[in-house]
Amino acid sequence: MREENELSGSRGEANFVWRCKNCKMAPKPYEQTEPPKQQTVIEFDCRGLEFTAFSPEGEWLADGIDSGTKFEGIEFQDGEWFDYDEKANDEVSIKDLKWDIKRA
Template identity: 50%
Template structure:
């Protein structure tokens, strides 16, 4: 969804109503050592269950130490790698699919 505050429209299937609402807007994932899992978004689902995450669209990242901005990141394959010239190190995003 483009608007994190948007509410999914209820749909009906066999007389049952389904809906999904974003409770907390998407959050940035901070660098942590060691890396640990965290919630990026919270949704209220009624009559349905999300079973898969697809990182569609363009994503952005910022180098933790250099502040270098990366945009147009394609995460559809589940992994992304680039090189941060200012920091002199690789910028990975892995295991997202």
Template identity: 60%
Template sequence: MLALTLTAELNGVTDLRSDDTEANPFYYSFRVQCTSCRETHPNWVNISRFESHEQSGSRGEANFVWRCKNCKREHSASVRNPPATYPHSSPPQRRNIIEFDCRGLEFTEFKSEGDWLATGLESNTKFSGIDLSEGEWFDYDEKAGEEVSIKDVKWEIRRA
């Protein structure tokens, strides 16, 4: 089991979460490594909890299936639960955002691509289209009359 964790400073917003619906799936982008031969896939791979791929040998389905080009073994990863929200806290605390059941592979690095959502802490304003690829985000909450931000975004992949 691997978990993607997040630590971030939320100012004026709470409940940060990926914009992830069946109609508009969120793709988590990772570097992946074979645990058998330690070969790292040369490209970023994308995983959606709404996609299923057949595993060879009638072993069922997984959200991500990969055959290592070096050792020729097939590996898989499946999303365990829907993604969690990241609440406002002071000081910021590390939280599991999403967990994966990985078989024969490890995720070694995460790249934030795609849109995130948040809610105004006091105003309940809905913020969408949040881009965390640069590690920070700034906006203005009209209802609250103040700037809101997400800063010091740190992603980590840990054993769950």
């Protein structure tokens, strides 16, 4: 018999759910490039486990590229985020999120 666990903030279930007590540390910032390039933003040491999926749940932070405006509490509903930067007088967004899980 396999044990099923609910995933917080999701309707799905998983066989194993783990929360890292040290995950309050900040991931490496993703630097805006044109064209966008793949960058490492977080690394996990999963001894005895295989990391198979990632979901950008929780609240994220961003800085306006030109204005330096701080955006907090970003949640990626449907993998996207849109807001308005008052200092830049322009719409800001994060969209088309993609990620790879690579073994070191």
